[in-house]
Amino acid sequence: MTDTPQGFDTLAIHAGTEADPATGARQVPIYQTTAYVFRDADHAAALFGLQEVGYIYSRLTNPTIGALQNRIAALEGGAGAVCCSSGHAAQIMALFPLMAPGRNIVASTRLYGGTITQFSQTFKRFGWSCTFVDFDDLDAVKAAINDDTRAIFCETIANPGGYITDLDAIAAIADEAGIPLIVDNTTATPYLCRPIDHGATLVVHSLTKYMTGNGTVTGGVVVDSGKFDWSASDKFPSLSQPEPAYHGLTFHETFGPAAFTFHGIAIGLRDLGMTMNPQGAHYTLMGIETLSLRMEKHIANAQKIAAWLEGHDAVAGVTYAGLDSSPYKNRIPKICPKGAGALFTVQLKGGYTACTKFVAGLNLFSHVANLGDARSLVIHPASTTHRQLTEEQQIAAGASPDTVRLSIGIEDADDLIADLDQALKAAG
Incomplete structure (x- = not known):
């Protein structure tokens, strides 16, 4: 080299x-x-x-x-x-x-459900604790830090909602606290x-x-x-x-x-x-050799599909940060200038029942507990990855009962849209 x-x-x-x-x-x-x-x-x-x-x-x-x-x-x-x-x-x-017994972590509320469980439940057995805070509220992050805090933890693009964290602002808080x-x-x-x-x-x-x-x-x-x-x-x-x-x-x-x-x-x-x-x-x-090629296609597909979903009659909202409607779009140029990723959630007007019918009706999307695959994936977090959380925690994490998470793959975007459309119709 x-x-x-x-x-x-x-x-x-x-x-x-x-x-x-x-x-x-x-x-x-x-x-x-x-x-x-x-x-x-x-x-x-x-x-x-x-x-x-x-x-x-x-x-x-x-x-x-x-x-x-x-x-x-x-x-x-x-x-x-x-x-x-x-x-x-x-x-x-x-x-x-x-860490050591009695020490704590300050973590974002917007995390993968398994991470929330690991931090809030399993770490107790080590004598560690975790305080979950909305990382859009910088004052709350600062207030959560005390003499026993040993780390701050967040996700760049939060799973499942695709929210983008202001890393520079959080890093400044960590530097000031010396952690x-x-x-x-x-x-x-x-x-x-x-x-x-x-x-x-x-x-x-x-x-x-x-x-x-x-x-x-x-x-x-x-x-x-x-x-x-x-x-x-x-x-x-x-x-x-x-x-x-x-x-x-x-x-x-x-x-x-x-x-x-x-x-x-x-x-x-x-x-x-x-x-x-x-x-x-x-x-x-x-x-990794093909990471950039895959990510470019992931993002192009996600942008097109998220925009289509936002205009669908059965959809109450889409959380993709690349949409003009997203409050996180202004963070893309600073944090993720090449794009907002390919993971986001969709809220369905029919609620929990419509979500489960929608997932069952998809053909190209695989119903699995994974993300980031070359193939498109779907899951209903409230009944799976975030099932162990309370409804309040689910909502804070962006995984409310009326929400489906999509991981957009690198297939033909029009084929994915057609699959989503027929599944939304089948869900009522």
Whole structure:
């Protein structure tokens, strides 16, 4: 690779990968191995002591996964990245070095339903807590932060409604409080937005979605900006104070901008074990090669379909940020200048019953609990992904009972419109 700055499409194909030194293979091989042979005892000791970078055991590091980590870090403009088994795993991996019993997170109300459950219910078992706030109310975000707050969390383009977060404004609040901003960039991808450029400390993804793009594997990643000063206060002892498991090594002092990434591997993957498999990494590497091409088609289709739906007699509202009617359209030039993504919700005048009939009547749209696939997908969040929430929480998350979520694929837009039209008619 050259040191000259390169465009997104070049990085999507070349970043983090060279021809295999052993065979000359141009595509990254799937290193389907558990362990790696050490040169000698000194080599093994240096690897285990974090004095040398290399491969020990595939729970920690693997060449295929390493190539994917390097590529995503390059696309996001980060100092490093750690891949793991899923998007949910990535959220735990991002928070694990920051949190401790009694500490809390301030998070947006507009999040994927599974994230809301993870933050509000499962994290209680760790002794962590979460305060959910409307991130359009900046004063409320500031008021929610206290001495025990260790992170702010939001999504770039919120799932399910497609709302766009003012990342720069939230990052300014995080900076003032001296805490990291963690941004889930799954629905935007680095093609539409690089949250680090807007002040984010950490970026997480469910690689299961647009980054892979074909609905074949699950995966997650945490990207570190390398810009946060973990030693500026005593809030983050895992990174700023000696680590007993490594003979008193201090991650921030030793690794500088790469501290969070090294901690994610040496502590996070070592002890939590949320490892990505090499074959999954290989599929994601191949998916990323066509990310920009897919996203352009996703967005063109979404814009056309959202505008058509907005004018349909059975539709009460469409949340797509690319529409003139959206209160978030003015954020597109700053946050997502290439487009508003391809995920949004549709409110049906017939309510809950009409939604379930509509979903059942679709043919080209697949009724699945996923998004970001090449094929178009549909789900009724109130009865599925957000079912565990109260109706008040569903409404706050943009998943009220009269709402259907659409993930627009890359098929012919006119065919998708025809399918939507017949299903809306069948729903009454």
